[in-house]
Amino acid sequence: MQTILFVLLILSSCLSGYLCNESDSTESDSMEDVKEFKLYGNPVNILNVTDRNEFIVDIEGINKILLRPDLIERKIVAVSIVGIFRKGKSFLLNYFLRYLYGNFKSVNHPDNPLNNTEDWMGNKNEPLLGFQWKASIEKVTNGIIMWSDVFIYDTKEGEKFAIVLIDTQGLFDQKTSPSVNSKMFAISTLISSVQIYNLHNVVQEDQLQYLQFTSDFAKLINNIDNEEDQDDLSVEKPFQKIILLMRDWVNKAKYPYGSTGGEKYLNEVLKIQDDHEADARNVRKFIRSSYEEIKCFLMPHPGNKIFETNNFNGEWSKLDEDFVKQMKDLSSWIFNPLNLRKKKTYAEYVTAEDYAEHLKYYIEAVSSNELMNVSSIFESVMESEVNILLQKSIKISRNVLRSNENFENESLLTQLDKIGEQSQKSAINNFLNAIQDFSTNENFITKWSGRLKNQLSKELNDWKVEVTLNYKKFYNAKKLSQEKAGIQLESLKKDFDSKLMILIQKNTMERTRMEEQMKSTMKQADLEKIKIQQEREAERGKLIREKLKDLENAKKECEKIVKSAKNSYQSEIDEIKEREEKLQAQKNKLEKERKDQEKILKDKLERENREHQLEVSRLKVVTSLTEKRLREEMEKAQAMLEAEIKRMILMSKLELEEFKLKQKLKDLQHKSELDRIRNGRRR
Structure with a gap:
């Protein structure tokens, strides 16, 4: 404003x-x-x-x-x-x-x-x-x-x-x-x-x-x-x-x-x-x-x-x-x-x-x-501003209408008034809230609200006509498409039935021919099977006899091998037993030597332990005596040090007294010299 x-x-x-x-x-x-x-x-x-x-x-x-x-x-x-x-x-x-x-x-x-x-x-x-x-x-x-x-x-x-x-x-x-x-x-x-x-x-x-x-x-x-x-x-x-x-x-x-x-x-x-x-x-x-x-x-x-x-x-x-x-x-x-x-x-x-x-x-x-003039400019600029606001409100209504378009929904035509009322309500509320920034004059608001409602009504009517036409177009197109699809489906069905009958007849004839051919083939197969079984039985008997003979020879050969192996294994077993006895004797000897050595070591350790304890006792006694002597010597040294300190202090005092006496003597000599000089001057 x-x-x-x-x-x-x-x-x-x-x-x-x-x-x-x-x-x-x-x-x-x-x-x-x-x-x-x-x-x-x-x-x-x-x-x-x-x-x-x-x-x-x-x-x-x-x-x-x-x-x-x-x-x-x-x-x-x-x-x-x-x-x-x-x-x-x-x-x-x-x-x-x-x-x-x-x-x-x-x-x-x-x-x-x-x-x-x-x-x-x-x-x-x-x-x-x-x-x-x-x-x-x-x-x-x-x-x-x-x-x-x-x-x-x-x-x-x-x-x-x-x-x-x-x-x-x-x-x-x-x-x-x-x-x-x-x-x-x-x-x-x-x-x-x-x-x-x-x-x-x-x-x-x-x-x-x-x-x-x-x-x-x-x-x-x-x-x-x-x-x-x-x-x-x-x-x-x-x-x-x-x-x-x-x-x-x-x-x-x-x-x-x-x-x-x-x-x-x-x-x-x-x-x-x-x-x-x-x-x-x-x-x-x-x-x-x-x-x-x-x-x-x-x-x-x-x-x-x-x-x-x-x-x-x-x-x-x-x-x-x-x-x-x-x-x-x-x-x-x-x-x-x-x-x-x-x-x-x-x-x-x-x-x-x-x-x-x-x-x-x-x-x-x-x-x-x-x-x-002021009034005309005010009205023109005001109108342009409010018109922009009005167009924005119409755009809100249009967006609501467009968002509800669904031509596949058959109930849409019965809801057009409800959708229109909803879109107009959104647009009018937006407009009334925003126009307060321009003026609170009721006549002014009523005038522009009326314009908005008229344009919204026109917009809604145009939308209804457009939706109705579009829905009819969609419905007619859908119906036409369904009719075309039905005709095509019927044609395809007849064509399919005709082709299916031909295929069934062909399959019946082919199946009959195949059955006859199969019977002939099975008969020949049975004869061939019998012949093969006979040949197999004759061949099988011959093979069995040859196998039995081979098995008998193999059995004899195995018995010989087993007997030879048994003799050879027995001598090896005896030799192994002899070795085990020698090893056991050596083991016993080594065990005895180990025990003797352990005993010697144990005695030696006990002896050394006793000697160590004696040495420790001796060292304790020596240490005790040494500490006692050290204390006595330290006490003597302390006494001597104290005596020396006292002597040095005394010497220092004596030297100080001597220095004072010498200084006093010098002062007296200097004074005497001054008195002598004064007396000489007086004379």
């Missing part, structure tokens, strides 16, 4: 006659083909203004840029620039393009090898291309231009951004009407998430008044929603970020170039002074309460070299060093991912798909009003 009101403020200020008359500056000649820096897009006039101040929207161009499959779900960051004509807006945007292609991937160049360094500026003698620009007093940019290549950025958290760059025609030239200026400013404000307000030298009071909040709009707020507190503008700020870009800044001593000096200067400009009139106070109060962020950047003059030649093509070698440095800082400052802001409307972030619809509705709503 405050978005709409803010635009109304801008338009009202424009209509109040606060037009800015600034001196023109010269820029350079038209650009030709770039040879070194490669661009992957081109400027697209999404809004063109005719000589009769008619606005023509390029819907196809908008869709081609934003409705790409890999882009439609990304959140939009819309960076636009607006301001006085011939103050270098397009020139600056072209350097922004260089920065973006040097530090971001894009839809047309997804494999961009990012350098993330100052190399993005390119060759210093390279001509500048991108958005159209040239040096003359005539404006170049017409309407609103969007760069066709969209830059993409993915955060570590998985958020996906799409960055669009937008140029706006210069405002307040001598040919453009105040109405067109107001519309351009309004559209730029509505479609931006980061808006750059291009100003010259210093902020003028009349420039701030493009944003002022007057009592007329306070009354308008009350008319829209009487419960709204008109002084409480900090509840929800309608816009996200605005950057006041001060070009050709001269007061470097007090406010240095860049964002730091800009912040200091901005605080001074927006500070409410005691001598400010009510309008000035309202302007500053309104600006601070309308934007989530307000920033300022101070840019130096680009230098005089660009005016000393007729063929300046944007080469940064001809720009002052201060300007080049600040242009680098400005680019990295604006497009730092931490400083980017996603476009949102009514606290909802906008995808590329939604943004395409917003562009169309905002441009058409603002451009369709000839008189550009």
Whole structure:
């Protein structure tokens, strides 16, 4: 809601006659083909203004840029620039393009090898291309231009951004009407998430008044929603970020170039002074309460070299060093991912798909009003916003309807009303909840609810007709398919029966022939079997006799072998027994020797043990005596040591006394000598 009101403020200020008359500056000649820096897009006039101040929207161009499959779900960051004509807006945007292609991937160049360094500026003698620009007093940019290549950025958290760059025609030239200026400013404000307000030298009071909040709009707020507190503008700020870009800044001593000096200067400009009139106070109060962020950047003059030649093509070698440095800082400052802001409307972030619809509705709503009065603009913008909401609600209903389509379910036709009621209920509830952000006026809500219900009814009727027709088509196709399948099945059945009878007859004849052949074969087999059995019995008897004879001979041979082996084994057994007896005798002898040796060793060990015990006893006695002698000697030595210590102490005392006596004697001698000398002097 405050978005709409803010635009109304801008338009009202424009209509109040606060037009800015600034001196023109010269820029350079038209650009030709770039040879070194490669661009992957081109400027697209999404809004063109005719000589009769008619606005023509390029819907196809908008869709081609934003409705790409890999882009439609990304959140939009819309960076636009607006301001006085011939103050270098397009020139600056072209350097922004260089920065973006040097530090971001894009839809047309997804494999961009990012350098993330100052190399993005390119060759210093390279001509500048991108958005159209040239040096003359005539404006170049017409309407609103969007760069066709969209830059993409993915955060570590998985958020996906799409960055669009937008140029706006210069405002307040001598040919453009105040109405067109107001519309351009309004559209730029509505479609931006980061808006750059291009100003010259210093902020003028009349420039701030493009944003002022007057009592007329306070009354308008009350008319829209009487419960709204008109002084409480900090509840929800309608816009996200605005950057006041001060070009050709001269007061470097007090406010240095860049964002730091800009912040200091901005605080001074927006500070409410005691001598400010009510309008000035309202302007500053309104600006601070309308934007989530307000920033300022101070840019130096680009230098005089660009005016000393007729063929300046944007080469940064001809720009002052201060300007080049600040242009680098400005680019990295604006497009730092931490400083980017996603476009949102009514606290909802906008995808590329939604943004395409917003562009169309905002441009058409603002451009369709000839008189550009507050009420008409308010109604148009409000209608476009609510219409977007209405279309979203219809989409919800449509999704519910489509999700219930099942042509194989015969009961679907009896449930159409129930499904329709369910879809309408979901859509209406969504719409009623969301429209509260626009207004709580019952007439307003009733009016739009009626429109929604009418469109939902039409949508439902169309869906019913479509479902009924589709179901009939499906049912007829299914019935026709079943009839064709029945005819084909009957034909196949007859063909199968005919072929089956032929096969049965053939099988019967073949079976009879096979049975006769089998009987003949079996008879021959029986005769052959009898013959073979007879031959086998004769052969078997002969073989048995031969085998018996061979077995008898083998038996005799085995008996001979067994007898011979038995005799041989007996002699070996006797020899083994004799060896065992000898081994046993040797074993007994060794056992006896072992026992004798053990006895000798045992006696020797006992003897040695006794001797060891005696030696231990002797050593104990000797040790005891030795310890006793040592104690006595130690006691004697201790006594002698103590006596020696006492003697040494005594000697020391004596030596000390002797030293004292000698010292005293010397003192007496010295005193005597002094007395003698004194006496001699007296005489």
